Structures are given as structure tokens and as C-alpha cells.
Amino acid sequence: MKSIFAEIITIGDEILLGQITDTNSQWMSASLAAIGVRVVHRTAVGDDAQHIVQALRLAEQRADVILITGGLGPTKDDITKKTLAEYFGDTLLLNPQAEADLAALMASRGRTLNELTRLQSMLPSRVIYVKNPVGTAPAMWFAEHGKVFVSMPGVPYEMKQIMNTGVLPKLKETFQLPAIQHKIVRTIAYAESAIAQKIETWEDALPPYLKLAYLPSAGAVKLRLTGTGADAQVLETEMQAQIDALLPLLEQHAYAADDVEIEEAVGRLLKQKGLTLAAAESCTGGQFATMITNVAGSSSYFKGSFVCYVTELKSSVLGIKPEVIQAHGVVSEQVVKEMAENARRLAQTDIGVACTGIAGPATPHDEAPVGTIWIAYADQHRTITKKLQLTAERGLNRHLTAMSMLNLIRLSV
């Protein structure tokens, strides 16, 4: 089976000026790898016709598939579409399907189609139109020079939607790709190096066509086992056996054997047990509630959160006596315990969780050092408290605290 190679071309001065990080290229590389297409080259050029054309010419010599992002806005500095049309000796025509989809999109946002936006529906005449479900710039699939070129907007969430709904499926139709299987195990509160030591024997015994990748993020490590072969079914069976051997080694740190976020795993658990949840948040400032409600349908188990960012509201809203706060300090086991219990009582839920701590960067007056955070879980039988000693970085501390609260629920229900 012939290997299919891809090249990614990113267009935009803002990338070259370093004003934004190019996260698209990584996401695209990983998505292509997942269907058996190997990225051999990545290029970033400015909004400059000559540089774009040179990049295209070189790319089509190296790759079978050339994916291009950026430069599709309606404004003067966006020249990608015009440059591609010229490169392929094509002319721009109004594409009726593109115009219809665009009009529908604008209508759904209660806006009317102005002339500049309407220009987005002018596409090269030979192009295969690929719908952008969430934006005004359509994607364009070119079968030219014996290669496939796809041009997409650079806005990450638009590009991802287009790749998932249009481009990746169409690539699978167009090319004969090897069987590639992935198995994901999601872990939490377990350092990458600790995992590596724990599973070393298992990992060393993997056959050459099975590869393990450690994908760490704040507070969690995703393990991805990738298998390549001719027969998908054989691969599937063998990989499942490997995962079954891996999971016990990870003990309670493995929270899912598929690719779901911790908030989704916790949501499943609560749904399955028919339990409801409420929160009382201080230092996370609503981030716990934001995370758990990332999941569509979370209202069936999550009722709400009391974000009491200032001490005063912990008394007036959550009903924690000022004397208690006086005596123990607002960052204390006693306060977090009452926060969780009172959130549960006020919202009339089965479970209440809470946090109070110093996210940083500064620590108010004589409070605990930055990164000191108490979390609690309360149900009808008991209240569990936990002290976290996190980092010096505010944003990271808020995120890690919300994750720890989710994990505490998972381990306690």
C-alpha cells in the first residue's frame, strides 16, 4: 500500500510576526496521523502572493495532500483564495451552494448578508466546495496538478469543524489508507515519569507495530496506543488485550478507557448512580461549574454553584458564621467543610463539593502561601476534605483545583 504524504501551509502575517501561536498545525498533523496520512513538511508564509505560490509549488513536489489554512477573510490583507485561483489558472465564480449556506448561517445569527460578506461565496470555478458549518469563509477542495489541495480558514474552531465534517472523511474516500487504530487511556493525578516507571515492563514488551505516546496536560496524562496494520479487526483484538493488561497497572489513576475529559467521566458516573451535585467555589471563581457544564445534558445531575469569591458572601449566601471564618481563617479545613455541606443543603442535592484557597499571584494579608487550597466533598453519610499544595501560577492553580474536585467526586461517590 502506497504511503500518503501531506504538507501543511499556514498563511498569515500574524503567525510570522509571532502575534499568535500556530496550534492548528499540531492539531492537523495529529488528525492526519490518526487516519494514516503522514505530514512530511510544514510551512508558514505571510500574506504574500509570491511566497504562497512558491510554497505551493514546493509542496506539490513533496506531498500528495496539501492542507492550507488562513488568509480567507473578506478583508484586504487576505489573498489566499485569489492566489490559489491564479495558481491553478482558474477564475472566481459565485458558488450558489456556498451563498445559500452563508445566507442560512447569517440568518441563524439574526444578521443580514452585506456585500463584503457575500464575496465569501465567490469561489474558483473548478473547486469542490466544502461547507464551513460555523463560519462565513467556506473551505475549498482542489483536485489540481494530480494532487489534492484544501484551503481552510485559520480560525481554529472553524478549521476543526471543517476537518472533522468535511476534509478527513473525504480524504479517507479519496485515498487507500492503512488501518490505523488508536486506544486511549485517560489518567489523572499521576505524573508522566511515575506512569513510565510503573508500566515500563508492559511498554517494553509492545510489538513494533504498536506505539505508545504520553500526552501530558495540566494535571492529567493521556496515554495513546497506536497500531498500524493491514487488518483492522486483528489489530483491534490485539490492542484491546494490551489495554486490558495496562489498566490494572494504572490502578485508580485511570479514569477512562476512552477519550473523554474528567468532567464527562464524572458526569457519566453521577448519571449512572442517579446522583445530583452542587458546588461552592471560592478560588476557582466558577471554573468548576464551567468545566462540569461543558458537557451537554449536565443539567440532569448538576444543579448549580455558589461562586462566593469574597469572604462576605461565604457568610451571607452560604451561611458560614463569621466567627468560624475568624477562628479558622477563610482558607481552612473547617470553612471548606461547611461550604460543601451548605452547598449541598441549599441546593438540595445528594453531593456538595467546595474549594477555598489562594490562587495567587499575591496572598492576601496573613493568609496561607500561594497555591494552598482546601477542597471538600460532602454527601449524606460523610464529608471528605483534602489539602492541595499547588503552584505559583494563578491560572494553573484554578484549573488544577477544579480537576481535583472532579477527581475527588469520582473517587468518593
Place this chain on the structure above:
Amino acid sequence: MKSIFAEIITIGDEILLGQITDTNSQWMSASLAAIGVRVVHRTAVGDDAQHIVQALRLAEQRADVILITGGLGPTKDDITKKTLAEYFGDTLLLNPQAEADLAALMASRGRTLNELTRLQSMLPSRVIYVKNPVGTAPAMWFAEHGKVFVSMPGVPYEMKQIMNTGVLPKLKETFQLPAIQHKIVRTIAYAESAIAQKIETWEDALPPYLKLAYLPSAGAVKLRLTGTGADAQVLETEMQAQIDALLPLLEQHAYAADDVEIEEAVGRLLKQKGLTLAAAESCTGGQFATMITNVAGSSSYFKGSFVCYVTELKSSVLGIKPEVIQAHGVVSEQVVKEMAENARRLAQTDIGVACTGIAGPATPHDEAPVGTIWIAYADQHRTITKKLQLTAERGLNRHLTAMSMLNLIRLSV
């Protein structure tokens, strides 16, 4: 003054496979832009001599300075140094200064120099050695083919140290560089195409050495004016005059003439006016509170948020009569109005804001269509309500709603 152009070449399979994000290129681009060196091209290639050589050949045709990262480890798969030596027809020699610095570094870490590590001190004979203050792989400055090539390790922390202590100062010595200035205007709730139409005359009249870029993100567009010239002071004065002419055209959509997020701009405003704020959130699920508390010190104006994700809590916590919800529906002007007013009263703040709506993907029973969201602002004098008709995408709707609430505060206080 001749413009100095740079190209960045990133070497490493792990980048192309999408296993790690290339953050180096952005940092390097921004650092170079700041000293007046313009990055015109970025390339990522694998650990493959042929691809590296092709990238070098093209780069030296396009750029005056070629910055290369990656592939400098002591192991077999790292071939950058060997490939560069061959490319320039040079041979590797032990560099005494490099060896001395390496020995000192190892000593400072209480380690002795093994043979594999010592190989790091073998450099091309004509290279200008650039010290790596924090790692074992030295950087190499080549003055070859009438251009400057610099090879650095890809570890971000090491690359940044080398750039700051060695490469950037040396570039300033080597080239006569122009002054480069940036001015940022942040806008909100104003489509890129609408802005372009509004400011077309102003934009068309810009002199060639002032360039405007549109940097759109969900719900907001950042405008960046970049100026290049001989005299920084002259440039500064002229650019400020251009910004002063631009701002009135953008009317109330321009929320900041510097590079701050909307939550920071709103925070400044509340602080400056000495006003306090509380929220009642439904469909945003805490995202408004999360955004406003992204800002360190926000507790001086933000007291908290009542995240009432289920209807029941809108009554039991916010005290909205079930009859009102029955009569108007939970996604209604009347309900959002009372949510904002009651949040303000319960938290005893100057301002209360609220939202209720259908984030999607599904719409519960006979409620409004997905993307229908009401927001409200209440202070002691008045309550303002606004109906939003957003998208079909849940995550985007939550984000746009929180941004709209922030913007409503900004326009109403």
C-alpha cells in the same frame, strides 16, 4: 535602510507527527520582530538530511538570517550539526571554549563529563561558538554563503536563554536594523467585515510603511497597526495620530487602545468607578465568573455569581416566583431581569448581571431555539435587557454570552 529578513527552520519528527506544539517559532518571531527583523518564512522538517539541506538552500535564497532549532542532541537521530557541517563543506573539531563551558555546567550540576556528552563540544571549525548557559548543546553562529545561520537546541527554555544572551544582541551588532512599532486596538461585537467597511477610507490612506492587520477571535477583532521606519520617535508620533483618527470610527466597539482582554478592561472600569458586581448565570454555567476572575485582584470589584443551572435553583436560590417562570418561560426577558436584580440584591452589589438561554446542542421541550439567550444588567437606577441570537455551537454560545455580558457592563456603567 535595507530590511533584514529572517527564516526559521524547525527540525524534528515529533513536531511533524503533532506530538508537541511548536511554541518556539512564535517566540522567536516575536523576539525578532521586536528588534526589526522580519520573519518571512517558517519551515518544519523531520530529522532527515535531504529535507534539512533543501530547507537550508531555499532559506538562504529568501532570508538574510536563518535560525534553526532542534536536532542537536547527542543521540543518533540528531543529525543537524553533522548536516550543517557538510552543507558548508566544513569539518567537526573539538572547540576548547565549548568544552570548558560544558565541563563547568556539568560540574555545577554535580555531574562528570561522559564521552557522549563531550561530543557536544565538537563543532564545525569555522563556526562562531555561542554559549548555551543552561544546557549541554551549544549554539552555533555560521557566517556562510553571505548569510547568517544560527543553530540552537529545540528545548524552549534553552533556546530562549541563548536568543536573549547571545543571538539577539549579536544580530543587533551585525545588522543595521529599522525601528518597528506596534499599536493595538481591541474591538468587541463588531464583525471583521463590518469594521473593514467602516474604516476603509482610513485604511486606504495609510502610508506604505504602516500596515493594519485584522486578528479575529470568537466575538472580537484585534486591530494591529505595525510601523517600520528609521526613527522610533517619529514613528511613535505618527502612529499615535493614526490611532487617534481610527478610534472615533470604531465608536463604542473599541474597548481598549492597548492589548487587554475585555474582562480586564471591564475590571479597570469598575475599579476606577468604585463599583461592585455580582452575577446570576444559567446557560453560561459559571463561565462569566470564570472570565472576570481570570484577572488577579478581581475580588476588589467582583463578589460572586449564583450559577443556577437548573430552573428549580432560580426559584430556591434567586427567589424568582415559579409563577413568573411558568408564565414567561425560563428563557425570557422577565426572568433574566429578575435574575440580575436579585443577584444584585442578594450579593449587595452596585451592579447585577444575568443570562438565561439555550446553549445547545439540544433545546429542552418547547423552549426557544438553540442560541436564543437573554442577558441583563441591573443597577440602582435601571435594568437593561438584551436578546442574543447566537450560533448552533454550545461552547461558542457560552463564550459569546459571557463576552456579551462583559460588554453590556462596559456600555452601561
